[in-house]
Amino acid sequence: MLGLIVQVFLVFVISCLSIFYLFARSKYGYWKQRGVPYEEPTFIFGNLSFLMRKSFWDFFYDLSKKYNKYDYFGIFLSWQPLLVLNSNELAKKVLVKDSDSFQDRYSYSGVNDDPLGSLNLFSIKSPMWAQMRNEISPMFTSSRLRGFTELMNINSGELVRRIQKDYIESKEPVDLKKVFSMYTSDTVAYTVFGIRMSALKELTSPLWYITCHMVKWTFWRGFEFTMIFFLPAAAEILKLKFFSQPATEYIRKMFMEVVDERQKTGQTSDKDLVNHLLKLKSNLKLPAGSDSQLADNLMMAQAAVFILGSIETSSTTLTYMLHELAYHPDEQEKLYKAVSEALKESGKDVLEYDDLMKIKYVTACIHETLRKYPPVPHLDRLCNKAYQLTDELLVEPGTPVFVNVVGIHYNEEWYPEPEEWRPERFINSSDSDNHDFKFLPFGEGPRFCIGKRYGMMQIRTAIAHMIMKYKFLPDGPKHLEADSYSVILGPKGGGKVKFVPRT
Secondary structure, three states, X not given: OHHHHHHHHHHHHHHHHHHHHHHHHHHHOHHHHOOOOEOOOEOOOEOOOOOOOOOHHHHHHHHHHHOOOOOEEEEEEOOEEEEEEOOHHHHHHHHHHOHHHOOEOOOOOOOOOOHHHHOOOOOOOOOHHHXXXXXXXXXXXXXXXXXXXXXXXXXXXXXXXXXXXXXXXXXXXXXXXXXXXXXXXXXXXXXHHOOOOOHHHHOOOHHHHHHHHHXXXXXXXXXXXXXXXXXXXXXXXXXXXXXXXXXXXXXXHHHHHHHHHHHHHOOXXXXXXXXXXXXXXXXXXXXXXXXXXXXXXXXXXXXXHHHHHHXXXXXXXXXXXXXXXHHOHHHHHHHHHHHHHHHHHHOOOOOOHHHHHOOHHHHHHHHHHHHHOOOOOEEEEEOOOOXXXXXXXXXXXXXXXXXXXXXXXXXXXXXXXOOOOOHHHHOOOOOOOOOOOOOOOOOOHHHOOOOHHHHHHHHHHHHHHHHHHEEEEEOOOOOOOEOOOOOXXXXXXXXXXXXXXXX
């Protein structure tokens, strides 16, 4: 009897495995059947066998080299077929012209299990996304950015002093990513919560505690983000979170403490995001039958994603920009002269918003850094209705479509010798110019990064202060290895340069 049970069990297991194998094989023929060039998949993993050993940035970079002659090609996320676009014209169609066919991101969005991760402006699905986008946009007007620039200049001064104390006087090992994350954390604390705090000055702050959990890429955080962005079905089963559990809990606590304090005192501040969100909450139109906590979760989710987005991308860009300047002394000197002349022309000790916006070479250096090192290597969209992408290819509903930002930024036709860092490529560039969809570090279309101008100003103020006080010299290999645990581009080890005081 026992032998019969074992035989039946083995037959069942073998049958299940056979069915699964045939299912996977049928899926893996998807792009071949449609005449689309594709990366040969491996069983179960598809094209994700590199996970946690190589960064996604490097993955898309390698694909861009291999398929640079094609406007599009196919890959497999496990057994899910995915279309990758290398063409600026196709990117324009998906991101802007026909964006109604690609309204949502592919990433996991579990409203019940992870409200802060699913309801923020980056992740939230249509139609609620449109309402939140319209309500949040007024937070980033030019007049508000002028006010934020004043604080960014104060924090940039603290950044210069921290560099002097740690890296010059105390001769501690340089960790650019960490010190720039502290700088951006200090600015975001006031922008979001209206609280003046300084991790740069005190080496600790409530927001720095949150930031450490957000931007520290451990194996587990890398695994969570990988599942959320590339295997959303697995993320749903495992109930993974967009933000780490400690960061989620602390954001809730900090947000509610600020709200309670303002309700008790009656004090408000038109300058910060919390005040803007409280006004939004009172006028918010929620779907019928919504949970009583939905409004609060929507507010906290926007605060959380703004913290992560503002800190992570700006600190990464500053790190790579200093690294390139260290290896390009001529360009560094040109940048120094541009800032010096702007200071002389303004007659001020510190450059304000309008002064900084006029310095073309600062913008050029930032844009070339973002071209060579786009923090997010791809832009994900999910096809929500059948779409004729080209005469040859119909994209079926439910198919994820990724715009390969790295592939577009490294196209030799548009950017000769793309491995070289050349600010002159963008000497007449403005913050709103996507160069006919050949420059997409902030995305484009309805879902482009709403904090783009804020992030650019954070970088401008910091670099203007640092370039006037220090020279940057190389301190390590020219190629910065990417962190394999990070879905967003990040330098392994944080990155470093030598700071030499200007005399």
